[in-house]
Amino acid sequence: MTNSIGNIGNTFVPGIPPVGINEAGTANPSGGPSFKELMLDSLNNANQLQLDSQQAVEKGLLGEDITQAEVFTSVKKADLALRMMVQMRNKLLEAYNEVQKMQL
Known part of the structure; x- marks a missing residue:
């Protein structure tokens, strides 16, 4: 039986292996950030965008030097x-539920 996971590559840029997988098809923990780190970075980024959006709205309401377009853009980025x-959470829960359904 061949290693089917090792044959999966980046469909957009052929020849580049998936992130975190080395040539043997096994996980490479020292090759880059872990999944946990990526998720935490994404969460922190979303939180920072929310805080920036809140500050932009406050500046707009106080009449400071910020345009309505900048406020709107900031709010849309945070949204x-x-x-x-939320979609990442939904996909993770869906994958977790699929694993739960698997029989040993």
Whole structure:
């Protein structure tokens, strides 16, 4: 039987292996950030966008030097980041439930 996971590559850029997988098809912990680190970075980024959005709205309400377009863009970025995090959570829960359904 061949190693089917080792044959999976990046479909957008052929020849580049998936992140975290070395040539033998096994996990490479020293090759880059872990999944946990990526998730925490994404969560921190979404939180920072939310805080920036809140500050932009406050500046706009106080009449400081910020345009409505900048406020709107900031709010939309925060909204998009939150929606992405919710979708990531949904996919993780879906994968967890699939693993739970597997029989040993």
